[in-house]
Amino acid sequence: MTTPRRFRSEYEAALHLHVVERGETTLRDGYELGRRALAEGVSALDLAAIHHDALASSLETVDRERMPEVIAAAAAFFQEILSAFEMVHRGYREAAVEAAAERRQAAMLRRLSSFLADASLSARHTDAAAEVLQLVAEHARELTAASYSTASWGTGDERARATSFDHESGETLDPSVAEHLERIAPALPSRLSRSRWAREPALRALPARSNVLTVPITALDGRQSGLLQLAEKGRGDFTEADEAIALHLADMAAAALERAELYRRHANV
Amino acid sequence: MPNEVRVEIARDEDMLPARAHGRALALELGFSRTDATLIATAISEIARNIIVHVGKGEITMKPVQEESRYGLVVTATDSGPGIADLEAALEHGYASRGGLGLGLPGARRLMDDFDVQSERGTGTTITMTKWRVRDELELLRERRRLLDEKHHGEQRPDGAGP
Numbered sequence: 258m259t260t261p262r263r264f265r266s267e268y269e270a271a272l273h274l275h276v277v278e279r280g281e282t283t284l285r286d287g288y289e290l291g292r293r294a295l296a297e298g299v300s301a302l303d304l305a306a307i308h309h310d311a312l313a314s315s316l317e318t319v320d321r322e323r324m325p326e327v328i329a330a331a332a333a334f335f336q337e338i339l340s341a342f343e344m345v346h347r348g349y350r351e352a353a354v355e356a357a358a359e360r361r362q363a364a365m366l367r368r369l370s371s372f373l374a375d376a377s378l379s380a381r382h383t384d385a386a387a388e389v390l391q392l393v394a395e396h397a398r399e400l401t402a403a404s405y406s407t408a409s410w411g412t413g414d415e416r417a418r419a420t421s422f423d424h425e426s427g428e429t430l431d432p433s434v435a436e437h438l439e440r441i442a443p444a445l446p447s448r449l450s451r452s453r454w455a456r457e458p459a460l461r462a463l464p465a466r467s468n469v470l471t472v473p474i475t476a477l478d479g480r481q482s483g484l485l486q487l488a489e490k491g492r493g494d495f496t497e498a499d500e501a502i503a504l505h506l507a508d509m510a511a512a513a514l515e516r517a518e519l520y521r522r523h524a525n526v
Numbered sequence: 527m528p529n530e531v532r533v534e535i536a537r538d539e540d541m542l543p544a545r546a547h548g549r550a551l552a553l554e555l556g557f558s559r560t561d562a563t564l565i566a567t568a569i570s571e572i573a574r575n576i577i578v579h580v581g582k583g584e585i586t587m588k589p590v591q592e593e594s595r596y597g598l599v600v601t602a603t604d605s606g607p608g609i610a611d612l613e614a615a616l617e618h619g620y621a622s623r624g625g626l627g628l629g630l631p632g633a634r635r636l637m638d639d640f641d642v643q644s645e646r647g648t649g650t651t652i653t654m655t656k657w658r659v660r661d662e663l664e665l666l667r668e669r670r671r672l673l674d675e676k677h678h679g680e681q682r683p684d685g686a687g688p
């Protein structure tokens with residue numbers, strides 16, 4: 258990118274003025290120039306070169322003993338210019354982190370999808386439900402950065418349940434609290450924040466204070482046959498994106514569980 | 527603790543006192559020059575936001591002290607039409623240059639905490655904070671100073687200290 262000559266001469270004039278005045282007005286001019294540089298596509302390397310030339314020309318007319326203060330003033334001006342670049346740079350960094358998280362999520366979902374489609378799951382039918390639930394509980398926990406998760410399906414003797422917790426941190430949810438959360442699941446909002454936990458009558462008395470994400474595992478005919486519950490998200494509370502992921506996993510689980518059930522019935526006939 | 531400062535924002539020039547006070551408060555609270563510059567930039571972005579999209583409002587800058595950190599809380603309020611799509615405004619900005627990551631999303635990224643309350647027809651309040659963690663030496667010096675004041679409080683009624 259070539260540097261417009263006008264920008265270069267304006268920069269030089271603004272820096273000269275700042276070195277003389279050293280006030281907020283000239284610093285603000287620097288900030289405005291930084292914004293303009295971004296909009297006009299001036300690169301950081303160009304800016305550094307322009308600044309260096311402008312500083313060198315400012316120093317030509319300065320006595321030796323005044324040089325340190327002029328250089329310090331010029332540095333403050335250059336910081337103003339760069340702060341606009343910093344803003345934008347942080348935006349790129351944020352986007353890169355988000356993109357990496359999305360790629361990781363997509364890879365995990367693909368992996369889970371191939372696990373669930375694995376024919377061996379249905380062949381060992383007695384364990385099929387437990388295995389599906391375990392896979393889903395673990396993936397849901399990892400994808401939402403929760404410390405604890407549980408997935409359950411079916412009722413009575415047919416009920417299967419799996420839990421997963423963060424082995425690395427060793428953090429998990431008190432089992433009595435976890436059971437209580439499952440029992441009162443129908444009364445819970447899909448996303449419960451830590452701060453709301455304290456205001457929830459059914460939870461206030463419990464020893465732990467956690468955030469909770471609850472989604473149903475719904476069968477093809479629409480009846481709710483299971484539950485996926487996540488708790489103890491370390492940083493912040495569960496987000497809308499977390500809820501979408503959990504719902505997606507619950508759907509994948511339901512499809513795999515129903516298919517396993519069909520296989521089993523077919524084998525028994 | 528320095529005092530709270532309030533600046534009315536209606537014209538481009540009003541950005542100057544807001545920036546100057548924000549910078550001065552930041553330096554008084556012990557923020558580095560770099561952080562003070564970033565704070566001045568974030569203040570400029572929200573001031574510009576008020577000038578361009580609402581017309582007028584005000585910016586308040588308030589120092590806060592917690593045991594292990596100092597903070598500078600900047601609050602911008604206006605009674606404009608409110609922000610229609612808050613999520614989009616925070617993610618991409620809504621000015622033509624917002625796509626670059628300036629404006630509200632830019633200010634958000636320069637500060638540590640950032641919160642926007644906006645209601646259609648009532649206005650918008652932006653609260654943003656930059657924190658500075660106090661190091662061990664600083665805490666030790668303060669404990670010593672407090673002890674000192676306690677012991678010699680009566681001999682030194684002028685209450686020496688920063």
